[in-house]
Amino acid sequence: MLAELRNRLRAESCEEHLLQLFERIEKSELNGFTTLARESALEGARQFDKNPGKGLLAGVPIAIKECISTKGIETNCSSRILRGYIPPYDAHVIERLKAEGAIIMGKTNMDEFAMGTSTETSCFGPTRNPWDKEYVPGGSSGGSAAVVAGGEAPCALGSDTGGSVRCPASFCGIVGLKPTYGLVSRYGLVAYANSLEQIGPLTHTVEDTALLMDVISGHDRRDSTSAEGERHSYLPGLHDGVAGLKIGIPREYFGEGVNKDVEKAVWDGIHTLDALGATWQEVSLPHTRYALAAYYVIAMSEASSNLARFDGLRYGLREGEDKDWHTTFSAIRAQGFGPEVKRRIILGTYALSAGYYGRYYLKALKVRTLIKEDFLRAFKDVDILASPTMPIPAFKIGERINDPLSLYMADVFTVPINLAGVPAISVPCGFSGRLPIGLQLMGPHFGESKVLRASAAFETATAFHEAKPEVI
Amino acid sequence: MEDVIIGLEVHVQLNRLKSKMFCGCSTAYHNSPPNSHTCPVCLGLPGSLPVINKKAVEYGIKVGLALNCKIEEETFFYRKNYYYPDLPKGFQISQYDYPLATNGHIMILGDDGAERNIRINRAHMEEDPGRLVHAGTIDKAKYTMVDYNRCGMPLLEVVTEPDLTSPKEARAFLDKLKSILEYLDVFDGSLEGSMRVDANISLKGGDRSEVKNISGFKGVEKALSYEITRQKNLKRRNIKVVQETRHFDEIRNVTVSIRSKVGAHDYRYFPEADLAVLRIASWVPAIKSTLPELPDAKRERFVAQYSLADDHAKSLTSEIKLANFYETVAKTASPKLAAVWIADVLKGELNYRDLSIESFRAEHMTEIVQMLDNSQITEDGAVQIIRALLDKKGDSTSKIVTALGLGKAEDDAVQKAVQEAVAESAAAVADYRAGSERALNFIVGMVMKKTRGKADAGEVHRLVKAEVERV
Numbered sequence: 001m002l003a004e005l006r007n008r009l010r011a012e013s014c015e016e017h018l019l020q021l022f023e024r025i026e027k028s029e030l031n032g033f034t035t036l037a038r039e040s041a042l043e044g045a046r047q048f049d050k051n052p053g054k055g056l057l058a059g060v061p062i063a064i065k066e067c068i069s070t071k072g073i074e075t076n077c078s079s080r081i082l083r084g085y086i087p088p089y090d091a092h093v094i095e096r097l098k099a100e101g102a103i104i105m106g107k108t109n110m111d112e113f114a115m116g117t118s119t120e121t122s123c124f125g126p127t128r129n130p131w132d133k134e135y136v137p138g139g140s141s142g143g144s145a146a147v148v149a150g151g152e153a154p155c156a157l158g159s160d161t162g163g164s165v166r167c168p169a170s171f172c173g174i175v176g177l178k179p180t181y182g183l184v185s186r187y188g189l190v191a192y193a194n195s196l197e198q199i200g201p202l203t204h205t206v207e208d209t210a211l212l213m214d215v216i217s218g219h220d221r222r223d224s225t226s227a228e229g230e231r232h233s234y235l236p237g238l239h240d241g242v243a244g245l246k247i248g249i250p251r252e253y254f255g256e257g258v259n260k261d262v263e264k265a266v267w268d269g270i271h272t273l274d275a276l277g278a279t280w281q282e283v284s285l286p287h288t289r290y291a292l293a294a295y296y297v298i299a300m301s302e303a304s305s306n307l308a309r310f311d312g313l314r315y316g317l318r319e320g321e322d323k324d325w326h327t328t329f330s331a332i333r334a335q336g337f338g339p340e341v342k343r344r345i346i347l348g349t350y351a352l353s354a355g356y357y358g359r360y361y362l363k364a365l366k367v368r369t370l371i372k373e374d375f376l377r378a379f380k381d382v383d384i385l386a387s388p389t390m391p392i393p394a395f396k397i398g399e400r401i402n403d404p405l406s407l408y409m410a411d412v413f414t415v416p417i418n419l420a421g422v423p424a425i426s427v428p429c430g431f432s433g434r435l436p437i438g439l440q441l442m443g444p445h446f447g448e449s450k451v452l453r454a455s456a457a458f459e460t461a462t463a464f465h466e467a468k469p470e471v472i
Numbered sequence: 473m474e475d476v477i478i479g480l481e482v483h484v485q486l487n488r489l490k491s492k493m494f495c496g497c498s499t500a501y502h503n504s505p506p507n508s509h510t511c512p513v514c515l516g517l518p519g520s521l522p523v524i525n526k527k528a529v530e531y532g533i534k535v536g537l538a539l540n541c542k543i544e545e546e547t548f549f550y551r552k553n554y555y556y557p558d559l560p561k562g563f564q565i566s567q568y569d570y571p572l573a574t575n576g577h578i579m580i581l582g583d584d585g586a587e588r589n590i591r592i593n594r595a596h597m598e599e600d601p602g603r604l605v606h607a608g609t610i611d612k613a614k615y616t617m618v619d620y621n622r623c624g625m626p627l628l629e630v631v632t633e634p635d636l637t638s639p640k641e642a643r644a645f646l647d648k649l650k651s652i653l654e655y656l657d658v659f660d661g662s663l664e665g666s667m668r669v670d671a672n673i674s675l676k677g678g679d680r681s682e683v684k685n686i687s688g689f690k691g692v693e694k695a696l697s698y699e700i701t702r703q704k705n706l707k708r709r710n711i712k713v714v715q716e717t718r719h720f721d722e723i724r725n726v727t728v729s730i731r732s733k734v735g736a737h738d739y740r741y742f743p744e745a746d747l748a749v750l751r752i753a754s755w756v757p758a759i760k761s762t763l764p765e766l767p768d769a770k771r772e773r774f775v776a777q778y779s780l781a782d783d784h785a786k787s788l789t790s791e792i793k794l795a796n797f798y799e800t801v802a803k804t805a806s807p808k809l810a811a812v813w814i815a816d817v818l819k820g821e822l823n824y825r826d827l828s829i830e831s832f833r834a835e836h837m838t839e840i841v842q843m844l845d846n847s848q849i850t851e852d853g854a855v856q857i858i859r860a861l862l863d864k865k866g867d868s869t870s871k872i873v874t875a876l877g878l879g880k881a882e883d884d885a886v887q888k889a890v891q892e893a894v895a896e897s898a899a900a901v902a903d904y905r906a907g908s909e910r911a912l913n914f915i916v917g918m919v920m921k922k923t924r925g926k927a928d929a930g931e932v933h934r935l936v937k938a939e940v941e942r943v
Contacts (some may be wrong), residue, residue, distance in 0.1 A: 075518065187521050302552075305553050307562075313618070325557055329555060352553070
């Protein structure tokens with residue numbers, strides 16, 4: 001789709017195309033965009049119309065999650081505490097997008113500091129699911145998923161700390177990839193839990209995701225966790241099919257707690273891949289049941305430290321009269337953070353405190369190692385793993401927001417992937433009523449090619465990605 | 473005398489590095505406008521990430537080796553979490569378990585004049601916070617400004633065991649540490665704030681107080697002396713010393729209690745996942761091979777090679793620049809004479825003017841020592857030449873000699889003056905003959921007056937005596 005769009009824009013007018021998108025966004029009820037970079041985007045479009053250039057994404061508009069630093073465009077993580085912060089620098093991925101000619105449309109709504117599964121904890125209010133406006137789009141990259149699914153942007157970037165790209169991709173019926181930890185530079189990604197998260201694409205098709213990965217992946221010396229090595233292209237061989245591919249079905253990812261429609265759609269998907277020449281076998285990831293606990297301890301601990309810099313002294317919220325240091329920064333943080341962020345900072349601070357560190361943080365790190373070993377063991381026998389992305393389809397706005405534990409539980413199949421650092425994708429594989437369902441395919445470290453190839457084969461054999469919500 | 477126990481934490485800026493600890497910002501921020509040496513990384517802007525300055529770690533290892541430390545197999549960074557306006561990330565990237573270097577020691581001269589071994593607990597790397605500028609004193613300021621230029625400067629924290637027993641020993645330790653750091657060429661002590669000291673001090677059996685962030689070695693001595701007095705007074709009145717953090721007020725020369733940054737000092741250390749583990753064991757051999765001759769070794773060599781007195785050798789090797797200066801002079805002038813004149817005279821004259829050795833040229837010193845050695849000038853003349861050069865009253869030794877008439881008087885002139893003086897001092901000659909050796913001094917004085925000080929007093933004494941005996 002993006003390749004076609006790129007070619008079509010050459011023949012038509014990019015400026016015209018963008019104006020239509022902006023008009024659509026202004027009328028939209030989705031609340032997917034938070035900030036529109038109208039002027040700079042239109043300027044970019046006019047330049048493209050004059051001289052399209054050869055970039056991989058020349059003229060292609062893209063929406064960017066609020067937590068990715070964009071020079072000159074407010075970056076606030078959908079949090080009051082960062083309102084008004086206009087970064088003086090671009091994230092690595094933004095530099096890459098610009099270098100390939102992409103046009104930054106604006107920023108998209110998210111759970112405050114990426115802490116959530118529903119995009120309801122945003123200071124801008126919830127984003128709505130294009131398939132049913134009463135429902136959440138998933139989270140935390142809900143804005144990015146909703147604007148792509150809702151036809152307001154052809155593609156978007158999100159970030160995935162514990163499922164934040166895959167969950168909204170699943171709930172909104174689009175493709176979303178969480179790359180291997182270290183494959184995409186995190187330079188410029190505002191940290192929530194820095195040992196877990198990666199930036200990833202949200203697109204209509206697998207090929208589009210591969211194309212975006214070609215642009216944003218690769219070594220960056222400004223991120224010490226960025227993997228070294230040559231830049232890789234995911235497009236060649238993308239459509240080579242799945243003949244002989246061995247798929248593992250982790251038994252812990254099915255059964256209790258999984259919605260019947262979801263389970264059926266996912267098994268149908270596995271059978272589709274089987275029919276295309278892949279084989280499947282059951283495997284076990286025995287430590288899965290400890291993943292959620294370990295994930296939340298690690299993520300909250302890191303968050304408590306990562307979010308310490310927001311004190312209003314240098315940027316962001318600065319309200320009321322300045323008093324002494326402790327009073328002033330405490331007041332700013334009290335006003336600036338929402339309840340979910342406060343909950344995680346407090347829990348994380350507790351977990352790192354003297355006397356509790358060993359009991360919580362250190363233990364969580366040990367569990368993390370066991371979970372990673374589960375995956376390494378499984379990938380000795382199979383090429384990829386398949387499971388539901390989410391155990392449930394999207395839920396109603398407001399339905400779970402006062403029950404954080406049930407929201408945390410929804411991440412049960414996505415967080416182990418972040419703990420292990422492996423790649424995983426969510427591709428549309430069916431519907432529960434009007435609401436989309438996602439199939440999660442997981443690969444070994446740096447096994448994106450395998451995952452994308454299986455996803456492309458599945459997509460070619462099915463029509464779920466072609467379904468459009470009524471809003472379009 | 474009550475037993476005093478002192479341990480030091482010395483924060484050393486590795487300011488000979490070109491760039492900061494985790495970003496590419498220049499370290500040459502002194503004399504720059506506030507907040508002009510910053511970038512997204514050292515300002516901790518949202519989304520920025522640190523990248524280790526490998527050279528800084530190499531420098532750290534170098535210091536560790538020079539302090540006779542064990543260098544760890546691998547080392548990594550932790551986050552030290554606390555809220556303070558000079559800390560833009562809300563945490564400091566520091567080290568905790570597995571610091572760069574552990575279990576070292578250096579020798580200092582103890583109060584009793586004997587060499588003492590001071591153990592080094594550890595040396596670890598961290599980033600410097602920014603600098604707070606208070607509008608007034610720390611406890612009464614109406615507002616405070618922050619300058620982040622210093623933020624991210626590579627810092628090495630050297631922690632001693634509580635082996636020091638007096639403020640003077642603390643000073644001796646700091647002098648020695650500074651000397652070693654400058655020998656290694658990793659540190660320039662002349663820059664403001666380049667070395668800051670936290671001192672833990674207690675009387676035996678009592679609780680300790682920590683005086684934080686003292687700059688200047690004199691400050692450390694004064695702060696510790698004040699603390700000893702304060703703690704002794706409390707003890708005398710049967711009041712318990714509270715374990716607390718204190719600030720040294722340089723103007724009033726007292727320490728004051730300050731509120732601790734975090735109530736219970738729980739910094740919630742945990743590993744910094746944005747940085748990789750460094751396997752440094754393999755770096756050590758290459759770094760070891762670059763270690764220069766250190767002060768103690770140089771001192772021993774000076775004693776052996778130049779036959780110097782130990783205190784001269786010690787004085788000359790206390791600073792690498794001074795040691796190099798000496799060796800340049802000793803190449804072409806008498807090493808023993810050069811040592812005396814540099815260590816005893818030149819150093820004093822420099823110190824009097826608050827100047828460093830760089831203010832004096834080695835060629836000048838060489839010429840002066842050579843002239844002394846050849847008896848072309850007197851000792852008094854040599855001092856006058858040194859002063860004239862330092863006070864910029866000339867820039868050539870020979871011109872100064874001429875201008876001030878410091879050339880030693882010709883032998884004939886001296887001989888003539890001696891004969892005249894003896895002839896004019898019948899009374900003194902009579903006293904001498906009556907057994908008063910001291911009577912000669914009167915005649916020597918007359919000769920010196922006649923030759924306007926250009927004659928060598930010892931030589932004159934010898935000539936006068938001979939003349940008196942002859943006539």
